[in-house]
Amino acid sequence: MRCWRRGQRIGLVMAAAGLVAGSACSQTPSDPAPKPMDLSSRQTRVPGEYLVTLVAGADVKAIADLYGRYGIKGTQDLGRNLFLVRLTEDPGPAKLEELRGQNAQIKAVQPNFVYRGNGRGNIQ
């Protein structure tokens, strides 16, 4: 049987609408259980984008050393030892945090969260 699954990119907009893929398949950590649509909960992070903080004086190469296995599409220096990293594959925040402990030059890693304006023209 073929399973519904969040596509790599269509999944982004599914999450934006507060949706999780429905499935008749067994649940796995990367394939959460289906939920009804909830428009109040919307996308909270950009898939594949992470903010990596290096320890002072660390070489930016440490990012590729640790996370290069997922394919690095781009790295942007945001200043203050902070880098925005775009990955080709997204193993999820938990996996990146787990890997962080393997390289002392990486101080922290977190998702690139999404925020929205709190003004609305026609709140119903």
Next chain:
Amino acid sequence: MKTLIQSKFIAALVGAALMLYAQVSAAPFAQPNWAAAATSQYVPGEVLVKFKPAAVALVRTASVAALGHTILAHLEQPGWTHVKLAAGQSVTEALVAYQNDPNVEYAQPNYIYHTAAVPSDPQYAQLWAFKNTGQTVGTFPPNIGTAGDDMNIERAWDHITDCSSVVVAVVDSGVNYTQEDLAANMWNGGSSFPNHGKDFVDNDLDPMDLNGHGTHVAGIIGAAGNNAKGTTGVCWMASIMAVRVLNAMGSGTTANITQGINFAVTYGAKVINMSLGSGGAFDQIFSDAITTARNSDVVVVVSAGNSTSDNDVTAHYPCNFTQLNLVCVAALDQNYALASFSNWGATSVDVGAPGTNILSTWAGAEGTIADNFNTTGVLNWTTSGGGWTYGQRTVSGTLFDFLLDPGTFPSGAYVNNADNRVYKTFNLSGFNAATLNFRMQLAIPLGDSLNLNYRNSGGDPFAGGIQLNGGSGSTGGFIAPFSFDLSPCISVACSVGFQLVSDATSAPAGSGAGILRFSIDTLTINTSSYNTISGTSMATPEVAGLAMMLRAYNPQYTYADTVGAIKNGGRSVAALAGKTTTGKAVDVMSSLAYINPPTGLMATVQ
């Protein structure tokens, strides 16, 4: 009638003196005299006495002299004399004495009248947040207010309207810095920042607003006042730094926002407004940026959120960050009830401010290009490969036009090895921003994909076009909203299309896509647009404007002094009791009058 005559009379008699006093009364607002100046109703040591017609000048002079007083002037109104009292004598004592004088018809204090600082802006009467007369404003219910439920700002304008000494950063979707009510009040970024700020979405020096939200926020803080145009902000003169961190659809990321905060702090902002938020997880990097702002003595004002939820239960960031330079704001309606959409939080939300039907500046003219996929029931989009059809479906009792593949969706399934394309070309020339919106039910299994593309030269967008999204997935049997920034496609011929691609494996029944309510929302930047909208986003800049005013009026104020004056100077509102840390709505005059307790004083007890 008597009151009216008396008012006119006093105005005529002592107008010059009152104007002078109004000027003088502003000076004592050096803090030690605040309390007395704010409560004094009449001039100490003076009274106005009306003698009876029979009392000739000699009699009047004798009466006054008998009490040890002196005549300052015989006023032009017959019978009235302006009298200065003896040193140490109270006005009350003098009035009793004159009332007992048979030559006197009437005596009264020399009342103080303040100038009514009402700006000339033609739409001022719509600004219920500043002056709630019970007027009807906008459409968000309830749109009829209660007189007096406002920010008590007009009295404050007697003392300060120019806050341009304090830079306020609007960290938002940018600001239309050419808008007629904002252009004069934008931050001067010199040659380094010629457009009054920076854009961290496109990483350039043009923070032009392609959404409208940031321009609205900026106008609430500091639309030019008393300029006979549009509206006014909390301050009539301001220095607004435009920091673009939200895109044309009104969303941004940790990376955008923290860069924006750091920019604002680096270039001298002392107040930051962030009318944005997320119900996501704790964001350490965002929190660190707030801390950086605090360490640079910057006040950060943020919105509580529009989810009608308790932030103490479900955190909403940045509102739930705990730095002491942070003020989180809930929205009040025109009757000072908590706005129906507003979040609250007894330990996380600080104050309330007007947030419904707020009129302010806007980025430009908005339009909508809607498309229902058909002409007299026949699909009017271009197709190739088959599959896509036009159809109607009833959703929640309403009949909608659908773009469907397969035509039987959500029953049946599309064919194997499909490359079904459907697209249409739109003329988007002349617009500054475009957002693609539609709703969709989707069920595409692994191995197949639904792609959304555009092409800014028209024709088949899957031949040389740009992909906006694509892949497999399911909306779980529901219809969901989708939005995309279509601004890169702005041209005379922008084609937009959907492509369903399948492999050789049969898809299960129910596979396919159904699209409805397709539209392209457009924005054309201009210099004269205004808009009335609602949200905690609109309440937040009311408070940021107050913070700016407090710091302009008290240049020595720290972030702690400013936050203290905002919170302690507020007005208790029943709807906010137990819903916020203070239970108060902001009160501009009271916050301006609030005297922070001195800190760091030492005394020696002998």
